[in-house]
Amino acid sequence: MKELSLNILDIAQNSVKAGADTVSILLDETPETLTIRIEDNGCGMKEDFLREVTDPFTTTRTTRKVGLGIPLFQLAAEQTEGSFSITSRHIDEHPEDHGTVTEAVFHKNHLDFTPLGDVVSTITVLIQGSPEIRWIYRHSTDRGEVALDTDELKEALGDVPLNHIEVINWITGYLKEQYEEIGYR
Secondary structure (H helix, E strand, O other): OOOHHHHHHHHHHHHHHOOOOEEEEEEEEOOOEEEEEEEEOOOOOOHHHHHHOOOOOOOOOOOOOOOOHHHHHHHHHHOOOOEEEEEEEOOOOOOOOOEEEEEEEEEOOOOOOOOOOOHHHHHHHHHHHOOOOEEEEEEEEOOEEEEEEHHHHHHHHOOOOOOOHHHHHHHHHHHHHHHHHOOOO
């Protein structure tokens, strides 16, 4: 993929399909590294599927026999001499504490580092497409932090849906403003 924000979109969509009602997208960035962690409380994966999930020919899709999202995310991290991990607890085995955590660490100074890209658009697309989910977004840098929690928005907005165009436009502006305040890119 041309930018890591598209990987984030793909992995977060997996969380939506897994029935999560809370998805956290956490970015921790230093001058040398970028860590992307996506956590959800979806149904999780059984051990046998989890062992194979980084194989591009392992997928839950019925429309095609290839699933490239997770393998491409793993490849993007490992090409920078970074790391990738995925852990999951299936709802059948862990009814009270289930979900998946995907984490990738990238070395930003490596020649093969893929840029983060338009993460603001990624977050707003996720919220617009699944407004019922609690989306927690945090991007910590050495300059400051950008954060959004849709539960706080829902409380302030009352009956106004998160996917209302004016709300989406506000979210976009709010995130961009935070990035500008910390002087990010």
